[in-house]
Amino acid sequence: MHIMEGYLDPLWALVWILVAAPFIVYGFFCIRRIMREDPAKKTMLALSGAFIFVLSSFKLPSVTGSSSHPTGTGFSTMFFGVGVTSVMSLIVLIFQALLLAHGGFTTMGANVFSMGVAGPFVAYIVFKAMTKAKVCTPVKVFFTAFLAVMVTYTVTAVQLALNFGLDNGNFITFFIDYIAIFAVTQVPLAIVEGILFMIFIDYLERARPDLTEKVFPKGGRL
């Protein structure tokens, strides 16, 4: 669920664009470096973007009876890092705005920050910490995917609460209201996405171990 067009005041729309911009610029330099070092990776990057976009079209059953879709940012963070994920998220969000009318132009900064920067950033830190602590792959994958979704929606709730509640001193009330609504649909979704990626990495390790050995070195406890 992205913030829709028309929901953010111009000031907050601008603030979130400015906050997201440095990460996008950094991500862009990462991508440019990858493209210049090995032009063959250009197609690989593009296909990864397409993979994330197509992944977001898969409808998953949700506990609330509705259906949701995976964001794929946790997966992208594990394989490509935060910089590349932020640019990929921007491209996917532009496509979602243009092809599915999800999100919008004036809310692009806020959506990129929540989905492409904050979620992946926290997930990346946790992923690295767990790798250092030699946590086994399924647990690591579950928490990375789970946190990427949870942090994304927590930041979205903060963004909406700041927009509507800061002027009238009702930030906390708005934040609790939004987080309560998101909790109904997004906590089950985050758990489902975590389990889905756990099974995904397990299959991938068996089918193409050459692709996963760098990201998920063998060995680990838990």
Add this chain to the structure above:
Amino acid sequence: MFELDELAYRSSALKWSPSGKFLFVLALLVASLTASTLMVPLVVLIIGVLLLGYSVRFRFPKVIGLIILEGLGIILISGLVIALATPGTTVWTWDLLLFKLAFTDAGLSTATLITLRALAGISVMLFFSTSTPIPHFADMLVRLRVPKEFAELMVLVYRYSFMLLDEAGRMHLAAQCRLGFRGRMNTMRTYAKMMVGMFIRSIETAERSNVGMQCRNYQSSVGMLRQPKGMTLSWTALSVASFILLYQLNELCVSSGILMG
């Protein structure tokens, strides 16, 4: 998923300059956001619906209805939260046995304004979406001096999405035939297997596609049959004039107290 893109290629406004349309849409969106009265979002909504109608030749396909319905669901939930959480004088309470919902005057007026803004935003965005294919949008980004690599990546992602979506469709059908979506856990396993299949297939496609593109002397740009028009002075003038007119309309409504929300 790509119905809007297909619509864009048949749009009456396809030949309009993408950067001109983008600037005009942005002017309308920003004017709607800066307005404190209901009049401006209402006018933007009407303009948006008319432009959308013109773009799809006044034959609204099912996909647009579905998008609007989905948007309405989100707008209504969010509007309800705003109406309930904004402090002010209570004007209406709804007793739900276990708890009471109290709607305030300030909450209701803010919720109405935000709902109208969102509806206006959807209509204007849909006009842009149904009249601008992705390659035209990428071309516009290059003209706006966005780094070429970004635009190139965008076009490549767009093209590969079609291939992967075809592949995913075939895998989905095959899994369905084998009762792969029977039960929650089975569904999860099937989706995970499909994702792995798609991921591996996408890597193989990337390798093949890279060789194919090198053989065709790919120089980081994908050609188009007809180049879209660039930005013209009339589009800039139209956008600026629209913004000023809507701003003045808002001021007029504030001073005369019309549709204050």
